[in-house]
Amino acid sequence: xxxxxxxxxxxxxxxxxxxxxxxxxxxxxxxxxxxxxxxxxxxxxxxxxxxxxxxxxxxxxxxxxxxxxxxxxxxxxxxxxxxxxxxxxxxxxxxxxxxxxxxxxxxxxxxxxxxxxxxxxxxxxxxxxxxxxxxxxxxxxxxxxxxxxxxxxxx
Numbered sequence: 001x002x003x004x005x006x007x008x009x010x011x012x013x014x015x016x017x018x019x020x021x022x023x024x025x026x027x028x029x030x031x032x033x034x035x036x037x038x039x040x041x042x043x044x045x046x047x048x049x050x051x052x053x054x055x056x057x058x059x060x061x062x063x064x065x066x067x068x069x070x071x072x073x074x075x076x077x078x079x080x081x082x083x084x085x086x087x088x089x090x091x092x093x094x095x096x097x098x099x100x101x102x103x104x105x106x107x108x109x110x111x112x113x114x115x116x117x118x119x120x121x122x123x124x125x126x127x128x129x130x131x132x133x134x135x136x137x138x139x140x141x142x143x144x145x146x147x148x149x150x151x152x153x154x155x
Contacts, residue, residue: 049074049097052139056093056103058085063108068093069122069134070101081124081132084108102134 051073058064067081073095081104085091105116118135 052096052099054093054096054101054139055090056083056085056105057090058087060107060114061087062112063087064105065108066093066103066105067124067132067134068101068103070094070096071098073097079122079124099139101137101139103137104132104134 054068054070056064056066056068064085065082066085067079068083069077069079070093071077074097078094080093083091083093102118102120102122103116104118107114116135117133120134120136121131122134123129123131
């Protein structure tokens with residue numbers, strides 16, 4: 001073994017001889033002791049994408065109507081509305097393999113006009129001519145290997 005020092009520092013190099021280790025036949029590893037598994041055609045063994053569960057929760061004192069746009073798990077982008085939520089109600093809205101979804105919500109009353117809206121415009125269906133201003137929501141990455149939950153809470 002050789003340890004080199006910086007030549008400018010004026011230190012000397014140190015050298016230590018190392019002896020070789022003798023190996024016996026029983027020390028050698030052969031393929032008789034292990035095997036490498038072949039790729040399986042079993043779909044349950046193939047790694048799956050994470051499933052992001054999108055929930056809406058109404059923590060306000062009045063009913064809420066909401067719309068959502070998300071990419072379905074192993075599918076296409078989908079817009080859905082109007083989803084009714086009573087005060088205190090929580091609903092699973094959809095499963096996605098994307099960490100981004102969009103939502104729009106409003107109070108379900110004529111007296112109070114509170115609206116949760118954003119700057120991303122989407123129609124609720126292909127036939128609809130008007131577009132609603134959705135809010136963009138990023139799902140924080142979780143450490144679970146298969147599923148994560150996210151909530152859009154309306155207060």
